[in-house]
Amino acid sequence: MWKDRQALQCLISVLLAFLTSASLSPGQPKYMVLVPSLLYTESPEKICFHLYDLNETVTVRASLQSSWGTRSLSNEFVVDKDYFHCDSFTLPRISASNEKVSLSVHIKAETHEFNKKSMVLVKNQESVVFVQTDRPVYKPGQSVKFRVVSMDKNLYPLNELFPLAYIEDPKTNRIMQWRDINTEHGLKQLSFSLSSEPIQGSYKIVIVKKSGVKTEHSFTVEEFVLPKFEVQVKVPKVITVQDEK
Template identity: 60%
Template sequence: MGKNKLLYPSLTLLLLLLLPTDASVSGKPQYMVLVPSLLHTETPEKGCLLLSHLNETVTVSASLESVRENRSLFTDVVAEKDLFHCVSFTLPRSPTSQEVMFLTIQVKGPTQEFKKRTTVLVKNEESLVFVQTDKPIYKPEQTVKFRIVLLDESFHPLNELVPLVYVEDPKGNRIAQWQNLEVENGLQQLTFPLSSEPFQGSYKVVVQKGSGGTAEHPFTVEEFVLPKFEVQVRMPKIITILEEEVQVSVCGLYTYGKPVPGRVTMNMCRKYRNPSNCYGEESNAVCEKFSGQLNNEGCFSQQVNTKIFQMKRQEFEMKIEVEAKIQEEGTEVELTGKGATEITTTMF
């Protein structure tokens, strides 16, 4: 009766079992004891007695019996007229997760006696334990933060004493533990720091419940290394002095082949053969600069007009050099790649 979802099937079951065979006849005495067919230990339950159409004084007794104990629900309740009476009771925790008990009802009067026996299922109330860490992977010297949530079977928060909580490393060593932990309003939050050189691999938080069961939650500790990538500059190996344009592409690829997201800055120069230090960088080379966002393939392409590089003049080196820098999105890690194309006077 303490749990609405169990009440109605229970009442139907016991109503059929406990009514006298002639109860359907109008005016005949009727007796009914209402007890849930599923009872939980350590939780208040309720049993009710209904008597109607009495024509004499009767006494009623009801009890629950099992191999380990007998428990009275009603003891010699006396009724002279119609009666509806309820009592609350709490069953102690069972040594097993569930057991079957016998419900015995006895009604006695001067001219009649009625006795019936049926079974009910008794289960230990089990709390639901959830463990959650603030992230799945940690690095050495980071702080592991986790929470323990305790709920009853109806998902209501519990106040409960947890005998033991501990953290176990990949070698099976306990590296942190808490005993007799008070959980209030269903929630307890804990932290512990990792050492500078912990074992790398799979760890777990273990919560031992008062019932003897356990709940676990895994997490991983590893030395996280940023993915490495390469900057590739793609351009023709040789161009002639008559070429008006040259195609240059810059691509960023991780070592495992995936494209790099980010931006590129590209500097394209033709150096003087005999640079002068008197007039700064402009007297050392002729340069053009480009920048842009890498596409979905991790590349940036530019069609470059060669007019600025004065292709036919001999006082320049006979090559164009490219230096490209890619800045990875999110990390701002920047790597550089280089390329060059030779300028020739030979016509193909």
């Protein structure tokens, strides 16, 4: 119970609320709509309705108006008594990285009608993606093993489809590529083998998202050998039993 109460307090702290009535005196109907002030596309969001002290039947609608049209956030419903309910909705990806849209709430009864609008921010959700290789430097002919890690905005593992991944050599030649890579539980492991005589220098792994955003990671290919060295020991010409060293 205490954990649920804490979660509700945290939720309300980041929500945008509408509250109205003719007055807040007892017996007057009161309406509250809770929606995040920042909405992410392609990610489940919630809208919650709290109606109480109702003295007649009301019809409730909520929608978003933006440059890409009007979108209903909840099915229209009719209530005649105290009511609390949450609906989930998902917004499609928008052309801009973020956009301010109008949130509209319409409540209609026989004796009165209530309309409220407020602005909320809609942003495209971008996953956090990075690439890891099993080592920073490779020799010709070795196998390059790497993994793609994808997480959501809360750093939870994310199953994501990447249309393209490829390898560039130091002269920007594309020497290897993969299509339609799916991460499972946020992870995808790939590998390829270098030729026996590759171009030496800095190589690049490029992962392309659906949005066109690229994530890059570099590694080096070089013909390295163990360093050579010699040890010279100089000793005296004569050592006697009386010498301590």
